[in-house]
Amino acid sequence: MxxxxxxxxxxxxxxxxxxxxxxxxxxxxxxxxxxxxxAPMQQADVDTFTSPVAPASSQARGTQYFMSHIDEARQVVAGCRDGTVRGGECANAEEAIIKVDAEERRRRFLGN
Incomplete structure (x- = not known):
């Protein structure tokens, strides 16, 4: 009404x-x-509760790292094919190689 x-x-x-x-x-x-x-705790809050020890080296290196170190990425991918390397680094290294190769092909195609 x-x-x-x-x-x-x-x-x-x-x-x-x-x-x-x-x-x-x-x-x-x-x-x-x-x-x-x-709400979950912020990353800064979580860091204050953890010990100041450096992170373990068992963590997989990221795609950006492998894009900067492409030769190392190629070695990791070869190790993954052989079975000597396992874990998340295999996918990250392979993705980095694909991205770097695509960037190189694009540069050649565009003439840059």
Missing amino acids: ARQVYGVTTMFSVGTIVIVLVTLLIGFAGGFILRPVI
């Missing part, structure tokens, strides 16, 4: 608007209070 207020037709009564605003205010306040419980 529409109602005229100051010449403007409104669908909501003032009481409904007040209830909506109070509900939103309570929701925002609850969100800010419960955020530490709901």
